[in-house]
Amino acid sequence: MIKSWLSSVIGLSSAIGLSGDNALARSFQDPRIRGWLMQAAVLLLVALGIFELVQNTVLNLQKANIASGFGFLENPAGFAINFSLIEYSAQSDFLRAFFVGVLNTLLVAVLGIVLATLIGFSVGIARLSPNWLVARLAGLFIETLRNIPLLLQLFFWYFVVLQLLPSQAESLTPGGGIFLNNRGLFVPRILWEAGTFAPFCAALFASLVLAFFARKKFALEGWKVLAIAALPPLLLLLVLGWPLSLDMPVLEGFGFQGGISLIPEFIALLLALSIYTGAFVAENVRSGVQAVPKGQVEAAKALGLPSGLIMRKIILPQAMRVIVPPLTSQYLNLTKNSSLAVAIAYPDLVLVFANTALSQVGQAVEIIAMTMVVYLLISLGTSLFMNWYNARLALKERGVA
Amino acid sequence: MRNQAPALIFGIVFGALLVYLFLPGAPSGPARDAQDLSKAEQENLAPEAARGGTLRVVRDRGELLCGVSQGLPGFSNPDDKGDWRGIDVDVCRAMAAAIFGDASKVRFRALSAKERFTALQAGEIDVLSRNTTWTLTRDTVLGLDFAGVTYYDGQSFMVRRDLGVSSVLALDRATICANTGTTTELNAADYFRTNGLEFEMVVFEKTDEVIAAYDAGRCEAYTTDASGLYAERLKLKNPDEHIILPEVISKEPLGPAVRQGDDRWADIVRWTLYAMIEAEELGVNSANAQEMKKSDNPAIRRLLGVENSYGQNLGLRGDWAFQIITQVGNYGEIFERNVGKNTPLGIPRGLNALWTKGGLMYAMPVR
Numbered sequence: 208m209i210k211s212w213l214s215s216v217i218g219l220s221s222a223i224g225l226s227g228d229n230a231l232a233r234s235f236q237d238p239r240i241r242g243w244l245m246q247a248a249v250l251l252l253v254a255l256g257i258f259e260l261v262q263n264t265v266l267n268l269q270k271a272n273i274a275s276g277f278g279f280l281e282n283p284a285g286f287a288i289n290f291s292l293i294e295y296s297a298q299s300d301f302l303r304a305f306f307v308g309v310l311n312t313l314l315v316a317v318l319g320i321v322l323a324t325l326i327g328f329s330v331g332i333a334r335l336s337p338n339w340l341v342a343r344l345a346g347l348f349i350e351t352l353r354n355i356p357l358l359l360q361l362f363f364w365y366f367v368v369l370q371l372l373p374s375q376a377e378s379l380t381p382g383g384g385i386f387l388n389n390r391g392l393f394v395p396r397i398l399w400e401a402g403t404f405a406p407f408c409a410a411l412f413a414s415l416v417l418a419f420f421a422r423k424k425f426a427l428e429g430w431k432v433l434a435i436a437a438l439p440p441l442l443l444l445l446v447l448g449w450p451l452s453l454d455m456p457v458l459e460g461f462g463f464q465g466g467i468s469l470i471p472e473f474i475a476l477l478l479a480l481s482i483y484t485g486a487f488v489a490e491n492v493r494s495g496v497q498a499v500p501k502g503q504v505e506a507a508k509a510l511g512l513p514s515g516l517i518m519r520k521i522i523l524p525q526a527m528r529v530i531v532p533p534l535t536s537q538y539l540n541l542t543k544n545s546s547l548a549v550a551i552a553y554p555d556l557v558l559v560f561a562n563t564a565l566s567q568v569g570q571a572v573e574i575i576a577m578t579m580v581v582y583l584l585i586s587l588g589t590s591l592f593m594n595w596y597n598a599r600l601a602l603k604e605r606g607v608a
Numbered sequence: 609m610r611n612q613a614p615a616l617i618f619g620i621v622f623g624a625l626l627v628y629l630f631l632p633g634a635p636s637g638p639a640r641d642a643q644d645l646s647k648a649e650q651e652n653l654a655p656e657a658a659r660g661g662t663l664r665v666v667r668d669r670g671e672l673l674c675g676v677s678q679g680l681p682g683f684s685n686p687d688d689k690g691d692w693r694g695i696d697v698d699v700c701r702a703m704a705a706a707i708f709g710d711a712s713k714v715r716f717r718a719l720s721a722k723e724r725f726t727a728l729q730a731g732e733i734d735v736l737s738r739n740t741t742w743t744l745t746r747d748t749v750l751g752l753d754f755a756g757v758t759y760y761d762g763q764s765f766m767v768r769r770d771l772g773v774s775s776v777l778a779l780d781r782a783t784i785c786a787n788t789g790t791t792t793e794l795n796a797a798d799y800f801r802t803n804g805l806e807f808e809m810v811v812f813e814k815t816d817e818v819i820a821a822y823d824a825g826r827c828e829a830y831t832t833d834a835s836g837l838y839a840e841r842l843k844l845k846n847p848d849e850h851i852i853l854p855e856v857i858s859k860e861p862l863g864p865a866v867r868q869g870d871d872r873w874a875d876i877v878r879w880t881l882y883a884m885i886e887a888e889e890l891g892v893n894s895a896n897a898q899e900m901k902k903s904d905n906p907a908i909r910r911l912l913g914v915e916n917s918y919g920q921n922l923g924l925r926g927d928w929a930f931q932i933i934t935q936v937g938n939y940g941e942i943f944e945r946n947v948g949k950n951t952p953l954g955i956p957r958g959l960n961a962l963w964t965k966g967g968l969m970y971a972m973p974v975r
Contacts, residue, residue: 271729272868274749286793287809289783297797369824389825390783461782461828462808471826472810549788552812552821558788562813566722566789569750 308559322481327488352486365475384455393456400450472553495526535593662873674700675733682947711935721789755877760959762856785827883929885971887938
């Protein structure tokens with residue numbers, strides 16, 4: 208409609224002789240060129256606006272005697288962080304503290320996404336179960352957890368976890384160097400003799416390749432695949448003379464030494480995020496499954512397929528096309544919601560950098576901007592991957608032969 | 609679809625109007641006087657300074673905007689009627705008494721540790737009176753000016769009595785809870801490192817969560833300024849089961865801060881503080897101030913504005929200090945009323961006694 212209106216206006220203007228003969232005027236009449244010009248003008252305006260904004264901020268900060276710039280990143284941070292995937296101490300610089308925060312955020316986001324997907328698919332399928340009790344329980348789970356604010360669930364899990372777990376002296380332990388108490392979960396750490404870890408990784412990769420071939424080329428299934436896959440790492444370990452030992456966590460004084468520790472804040476955050484998001488994913492899964500035409504299931508039943516196989520081979524592959532797009536936004540939500548960690552002292556990016564570092568340095572503009580960029584990159588990365596996955600799943604139309 | 613558009617537009621406009629009508633009143637001070645503002649920019653001054661300063665903005669507004677904590681008993685905490693109480697609160701009331709002659713003309717804004725400096729920088733408050741430690745960094749790169757010290761504090765540790773610990777040095781490998789966004793995180797890291805001790809730090813944004821986690825046994829010790837420990841101990845299930853360790857590991861001079869670049873406004877905060885301390889030293893309190901006007905002591909007569917009018921030099925009323933003392937009280941009264949021996953906090957004067965009594969409280973002479 209707009210197009211026809213435009214062309215009528217152009218037609219009218221040329222009819223009454225508004226346009227000159229020169230090339231400039233003619234190119235103005237070309238809707239494509241005019242479109243480009245308009246877009247260029249808008250882009251210029253936006254760029255000018257952003258420039259003005261930045262310029263103004265920097266000027267105002269200078270005028271108010273507030274420091275600016277990123278020089279602070281090289282200064283020692285001075286504060287301790289109790290959960291870090293990389294080497295960090297209070298003498299490390301702010302940049303390192305920043306990466307500790309980024310990695311902690313990524314860790315909880317990635318594990319949360321995996322767990323939320325598992326919970327979501329199980330509960331979503333359970334909700335459609337012909338078993339009355341299972342379906343109702345799944346429904347109750349979804350409706351309750353979807354409708355309580357995440358922050359409250361976070362506090363609930365955190366303080367429930369803290370209150371339920373015993374003190375360190377009375378740790379729950381199934382033996383084998385595993386301890387659970389109100390300081391977290393402690394498990395033994397595997398120590399590798401020097402130079403043996405890399406070959407082991409290679410052996411693991413080899414077993415992946417072996418398993419792949421066992422399934423595809425020799426059509427093996429189940430236990431046989433597992434047995435074949437377990438061979439390379441086991442053989443390697445035997446050849447090297449069992450080069451690993453366990454570093455057991457031991458209670459010394461006020462704390463456990465050695466082993467790997469998972470702090471209760473991490474456990475509570477992971478639980479809350481994956482259960483809350485899982486409830487939403489379950490609804491996506493339900494809608495996806497219900498979108499598969501009934502005829503598909505009936506046809507599969509007519510062929511005599513067992514119901515588990517129908518779900519795995521017939522329903523889910525088709526349902527995925529409906530499930531994946533909303534799933535993407537749930538993944539993004541989970542990542543962004545992980546910033547609520549600040550409420551229960553899990554040292555994620557927001558707590559470490561946008562909170563502690565910010566109050567030590569005071570440069571809000573730089574620090575908040577860096578934090579925002581990180582979330583933006585994580586979200587865009589997730590989106591890109593999910594879009595690629597979605598495109599792969601899409602119906603491939605066959606060309607006319 | 610098309611014929612729903614008017615209804616939709618009406619809905620949006622009406623909704624926006626409703627929201628607008630019920631918005632809380634915003635301070636109307638800054639953002640006026642565009643003319644003066646640009647002049648200020650030319651002269652490279654703080655915008656308020658050219659407009660007759662924060663003082664004029666505050667006078668025009670008719671009330672003082674004071675940034676306080678989100679609830680720290682003894683320093684700034686709403687009582688059961690919703691009125692703010694505490695030393696930091698009384699400093700703001702004293703300023704209102706000096707400026708308006710009416711200590712009630714203050715509006716308090718509760719700020720988290722993280723928000724406080726940004727709120728002051730952005731002009732949302734006129735003065736930050738929120739148990740804030742005076743440090744070099746804060747005084748320089750944050751665009752702030754500290755006007756004095758209202759309470760000499762120091763960082764300490766609180767532990768459960770049954771832990772059997774009587775010194776911070778016995779806390780090797782302990783887990784310690786603290787607030788984020790404070791100097792306490794840094795002090796604890798320094799102290800443990802210099803003493804060759806290991807520790808684990810759990811930091812929360814809000815004090816209530818720190819207390820809840822400490823109470824639930826997440827950590828052996830809770831560290832913050834000693835005054836804060838006394839205050840927070842009251843919130844625990846059984847306050848008597850907790851002790852505060854004797855070590856004070858840092859200097860924490862707490863005081864009010866203002867924006868840099870408006871020296872006259874900083875003067876008003878500074879001398880409000882000195883007037884309260886001087887009053888205590890001279891024995892002038894809220895009960896006898898009227899009587900003391902007849903005193904022969906020239907220092908008292910100067911303070912109460914009977915002789916010279918020092919108030920005018922500050923840009924205030926002549927009886928500024930008299931108003932502070934009668935409406936809010938002298939420093940000793942404020943201390944005893946909020947945190948002193950007869951309050952639940954029961955903090956001794958210690959460093960906060962007058963210099964004549966072995967403390968650090970010392971007012972510059974009012975003359």
